[in-house]
Amino acid sequence: MTDWISLGVLTSTVPRDVVDEVIVATGKQAQRSDGKLPPHVVVYLVMALALFADEDYEEVAARLTDTLTAWGAVDPGWSVPSSGGITQARQRLGAEPVAELFDRIAVPVAQQLTPDAWLGAWRLMAVDGMEWDVPATKENEAAFGYAGAGEDGGTGYPKVRVVTISECGSHAVVAAAVGPVAGSGSGEQSLARRLWGWLEPDWLVLADRNFFNWRDWCAAAGSGAALVWRVKQDLRLPVLGFAADGSYTSVVVNPRIRRGRRDALIQAAREGQELDVRQARRVRVVEYTVPDRGDDPEEVICLITTILDPLQAPAAVLAQAYHQRWEHEEGNRQLKSVLRGPGRVLRSKSPQMVEQEIYGYLLTHYAISVLICQAATGAAVDPDRVKFTRTVRLVRRRVADPAAFSP
Numbered sequence: 001m002t003d004w005i006s007l008g009v010l011t012s013t014v015p016r017d018v019v020d021e022v023i024v025a026t027g028k029q030a031q032r033s034d035g036k037l038p039p040h041v042v043v044y045l046v047m048a049l050a051l052f053a054d055e056d057y058e059e060v061a062a063r064l065t066d067t068l069t070a071w072g073a074v075d076p077g078w079s080v081p082s083s084g085g086i087t088q089a090r091q092r093l094g095a096e097p098v099a100e101l102f103d104r105i106a107v108p109v110a111q112q113l114t115p116d117a118w119l120g121a122w123r124l125m126a127v128d129g130m131e132w133d134v135p136a137t138k139e140n141e142a143a144f145g146y147a148g149a150g151e152d153g154g155t156g157y158p159k160v161r162v163v164t165i166s167e168c169g170s171h172a173v174v175a176a177a178v179g180p181v182a183g184s185g186s187g188e189q190s191l192a193r194r195l196w197g198w199l200e201p202d203w204l205v206l207a208d209r210n211f212f213n214w215r216d217w218c219a220a221a222g223s224g225a226a227l228v229w230r231v232k233q234d235l236r237l238p239v240l241g242f243a244a245d246g247s248y249t250s251v252v253v254n255p256r257i258r259r260g261r262r263d264a265l266i267q268a269a270r271e272g273q274e275l276d277v278r279q280a281r282r283v284r285v286v287e288y289t290v291p292d293r294g295d296d297p298e299e300v301i302c303l304i305t306t307i308l309d310p311l312q313a314p315a316a317v318l319a320q321a322y323h324q325r326w327e328h329e330e331g332n333r334q335l336k337s338v339l340r341g342p343g344r345v346l347r348s349k350s351p352q353m354v355e356q357e358i359y360g361y362l363l364t365h366y367a368i369s370v371l372i373c374q375a376a377t378g379a380a381v382d383p384d385r386v387k388f389t390r391t392v393r394l395v396r397r398r399v400a401d402p403a404a405f406s407p
Contacts, residue, residue, distance in 0.1 A: 011044070013367040014105055019043050022104065026097045036081045037089035039097070046090065046098055046360035047367070049347070051396060053340050057086040095355035102176065102359050106366050108203075109373045110169035115382040117169025119313060119321045122204035122226050124168040126328035127195065127211060129188040130336065131181060133157040133345045134354050143351035145182025157345055160354055163191035164331075164362075165198060165205070168324040170373035170383055171331035173362050174198070178355050189216060199223035204307075206325040212304075214255055221281065221306050228305045228322055237285050237304070240270050246286075247315040249308065253280045284308050286315045327384075334388045335365050368395060 023029060023039045030038045037045070045061065052060045061080045081089070108125070110117035117124060131147060134140045136157055144158045158181075165175040175198040177191040185191075188210055196216065199205060201224035209230040220227055231237075237250040251269040253262050257279055265280045275281065283304040291297055303322055307313045313321075339361060340346070348354040369383075372391055376383040 013370050014044075014047065014101065014363055016040060018104060019101060022097050022101045026094075026100055028093055028097050036079075036085060039093055042089045042093045043098060043101065045086070046093075046356060047364045049357070050339055050361040050364040051392075053344060057083040061086060090353060090356065091350075093356070095352045095359065098356050098359040098363070102363050102366070105363065106172065106174045108167045108170070108174055109172050109370050110167055110383075111373075111377050113380070114169045114373060114377045115380075116324065116327075116384070117167065119204055119317065121202060123200075123202055124206065124321060124324050125165055125174075125199075125203045125225075126168055126206040126325045127163065127165045127192055128208065128325070128328045128332065129161055129163040129191065130332045131159045131161055132336070132340075132358065133343075134160055135345060135347075135349045137349045139350045140354065144180040144354070145186070147181045160346075160358065161186060161188070161191060162358060163188050163195065164328075165195055166328050166331050168206070168327040170369050171327060171334060171388075172366050172369040172373065173331065176359070176362055178358055189213060192216065193219065196220045196223060199225040201225060204228060204321065206322055206328075208325065214252065217252065218277070218281065226306050228303055228307070228318055230322065231302050231304055233300065233302060235302070237283075237302075238266050238270075240266075240282075243284075243310040243315075245310045245315040247310060247318075248285050250283050250285050250304070251275070251280050252283055252304070254278065282308060284310070286318050288315075288319050330384075331365070331369075335361055338389050338392055339365060368392060371395075 019040045023043075028039050045064065048060050048064055049057070052063065055063070058080055065080060108123055110123065112118070134144060134157060140158045144160045146156065147159045161179050161181045163177050163179075164173045166173045175195045177194040179191050180186045192207075192211055193216060196219040199220060203225040205220060205225050205227050207227070207229040209232050212229050212231045212235070217227070217229070235252075237252070240249040240251065242248045251266055253265055257265065265275065269275060269280060269282060284307060286303040286305065287300050289298060289300055293299070301319075301322075303318060305313070305318060307318070336342075346354060346357050348357045368388070368391055372386045372388065373383045376386050
């Protein structure tokens with residue numbers, strides 16, 4: 001693993017030429033040639049801040065001094081900027097270049113031989129959300145709000161909600177949406193709505209029951225990706241016919257269509273007639289229980305899928321694949337508990353810097369996930385067997401080594 005790291009910790013995944021392209025595209029070029037912190041250096045510094053969450057600005061910059069000098073990014077006599085200087089440099093850069101860089105860089109990384117990354121020809125992907133505590137400044141309070149806040153406001157810290165799509169096999173996050181936890185458009189469904197355009201036809205996207213509704217199911221299915229989503233037990237799923245694997249075909253109907261019109265659509269589906277996808281869509285339903293589940297062993301887990309042919313994906317296989325969704329939870333834990341640290345509040349005191357900081361975390365986590373997946377695939381082992389915490393420690397030790405970077 002150390003040999004892999006020595007080939008490049010951050011720049012191997014986030015190369016300088018792409019950083020420069022994004023800086024130009026977003027109009028964030030340096031206004032002066034003699035500045036201590038040109039924009040491309042600030043980008044890598046933002047990533048390093050995510051890697052060293054326990055350290056202050058000046059200490060993180062000091063750790064990179066030898067690397068930056070050897071890289072030719074700064075003059076030999078360069079001195080570490082003050083915390084105020086770094087804050088100003090971050091503000092000049094803004095959030096847009098880091099978010100755009102993530103959008104360009106982050107793609108699935110699992111290979112065909114990566115264990116537990118595929119179901120047949122489909123790449124296993126999952127969507128889920130998480131929350132991050134941010135400093136209780138007036139700007140952050142106004143922009144993000146408090147979770148569960150009533151008329152009297154909230155307590156604790158304001159929170160920012162992040163919904164991501166990640167690759168189950170590698171834990172690599174490939175799409176993200178950032179928003180508030182309170183107010184209009186703050187729910188997971190609203191943020192996930194920004195992500196459906198990123199789906200690819202060779203993905204099989206897993207989602208928990210909080211994400212299903214007619215609008216989003218249609219949008220996600222319209223991408224051509226295969227879907228396996230859990231739904232709530234009160235969703236009406238009429239049985240159209242059973243398959244040998246125990247699953248059954250059904251139809252989901254636009255909730256605006258009711259009573260007689262709904263019954264007519266269900267009957268048309270039962271007779272095999274073509275359906276207007278704006279009104280109703282055929283699905284296949286897989287229902288099962290988990291006997292050793294501690295909280296409620298009798299609870300029926302109900303999945304609906306766009307994969308209508310049981311021969312392509314039998315019910316038992318889909319049920320097993322759905323539980324790969326927990327790999328997304330593990331990726332969230334890596335971001336929040338390993339990189340950021342348990343209970344730690346983000347550094348940034350303004351909404352734009354919060355967004356920049358979060359995308360810095362996502363880029364750094366992505367770089368480490370790529371490293372782990374490549375090493376694990378080469379060794380023919382599941383990436384889960386490569387400890388994320390140990391890898392982060394190795395990266396932290398190597399990131400200040402000039403040999404670990406390439407210009």
